[in-house]
Amino acid sequence: MKLYLDNCALNRPFDDLRQQRVADEARAVSVLLDRVRSGRDTMVDSSALRDEGRACPDRWRRGQVRQLRELAAEFRQIDERAALRAVELSRRGLSAFDALHVSLVESAGADYFVTTDDRLLKAVASMPAVRAQVVRPIVLARKENPT
DSSP: OEEEEOHHHHHGGGSOTTSHHHHHHHHHHHHHHHHHHHTSSEEEEEHHHHHHHHTOSOHHHHHHHHHHHTTOSEEEOOOHHHHHHHHHHHHTTOOHHHHHHHHHHHHHTOSEEEOOOHHHHHHHHTOTTOOSEEEOHHHHHHHHSOO
């Protein structure tokens, strides 16, 4: 499988794990990253992820997420086609960065866009024009590794 994990998902293992949902999502992201490390799955990085990641004020966390993104076997640059698709998606209600991520996921042909962002998940659920499966890490980890 080809995965695109957004910064919310990539940051989840470094969040405060005292809340059950956060801890469960962190474990699920770790499962997905282990599958990437083992070569079972591949991961896509992008210029949008890098730009968004640079804005993180926590230097340590920024470095940790950058190391995780280095696991990616593929890199997608924002090109004219991706930018035009992002404009179309933002007109339909996605934020500018979310629209960029979705357009890059689509152009990469990723099987899944993994996020913990409730607002993004809700917005995409009501957009049949999105040509990517946007999922929570828990759903994908369970789907591939039922317990």
